[in-house]
Amino acid sequence: MTRKDDIREKVENGEQGYSGRPFKNKLSCTGRRGFVKTLASLGFSTAAINNLTKESLAQQTEDPESTAALVDSYIHTNHEQVVNNEAPPQREAQYFTMPRDRWAQIQAVHDVQKKLTEEFDSDLITAAVEWESRRNGKSPVVTLERKEIKRTNGEIVSPDVSADEVRSRVPNKAEGKAGQGKFQKSVDNISIRVEENQMTEQSHYEYNYTPVPGGAATETHGIITTPAYSYSDNAYGWVTVGHNVGFDTGVNVYQLGDNYIGSTTRLLGDPDDDAAKDGAFIARDSQSEKYAGYKIAADSPDTFDYNDVYGSVAEDRLKELNSNNTLALGQGIATGRHTGEVEKLVNGTNAGTNSVVQLGWDTDGGDSGGPYFINDNGLVKIIGIHAWGWGQSGRGNAMYYAENKMNISV
16 A cells, blocks of 8 residues: 555545644644534534634644533633623633543434424423433433423413323434534434423522622512623623513512612513523613622622622533533522532423523522522532422523523623
């Protein structure tokens, strides 16, 4: 075999670039379009592809064929200005890495999840990914959930499709794929099951806080998730759930008593679409002294825990947290603060992404709007907005999803 033939064979096997250069060096020489196409072929996430440059990729890994670079979170680069209400948040992506084979397994499971979600045109029939502990490690399961939702007014909403019909339309196992072309990886025999459950909307940290932080109670009998900024309104404010404010804009919100802090301007979901979307943005009153405090409320008046809220957790990291059943934090006025595993990620109909996160936190009425978050070496990063009880767990929209839909940033 000549050297030319040897190089051609290695190129066809994806071992070297067209000039015989190692793959990693080829990436550094390609244009943006080729760079993006290659990362997509390798199975990198959309968020990673949109944020990574050749330089930032090189800082994370010298060999993207074996190591995936992923988006961990989006955090402030101008934090002091944000805290002092001097400028809107400017954020940058933070990255982490994992073996590409492991990432391909995770993505293949979510590929099955996406296909199942597309099978049923209903937010009351959704697919969730969970990882169960087995003797040989953690095994993925995609659960197709047929659910009812019990609203705060007692109304129960059910899907048109029966549980038996759902079961008849899905297999017990399926194959998932990650990546494209010669880099594509397949995972066989991913388990699928069908479950029925009822979600319940839920209307200590019940003190007056100045400034108003995440985790604080409001007079609407709900919780502030976190301070945030609305680019559509050019306004600072807070995030909560939509059902706390009747899924309506122009609703005045009070921290406690007569302490008016602002009114709702942005909604995620509506009363007829509240099984997978439930969020709201409260624009801060420009005259209010109760400015947005980038902290998490503690269990006494005007005291706070942790360092500041710096941003939100990205979907890539949520998938990793879910795959390892990592502990996160959640809090509300009914049950206080708890730790719980990131148990499931749920892909809502037409969401195109994991719009709902499930935390192993046995919630109660009054916890709605409370934050799900992690404490990352002293930096608080918001995971989601608590909205529903789900058995012995809590559920709510992922923060990155709510940010995108309401055009806001933590």
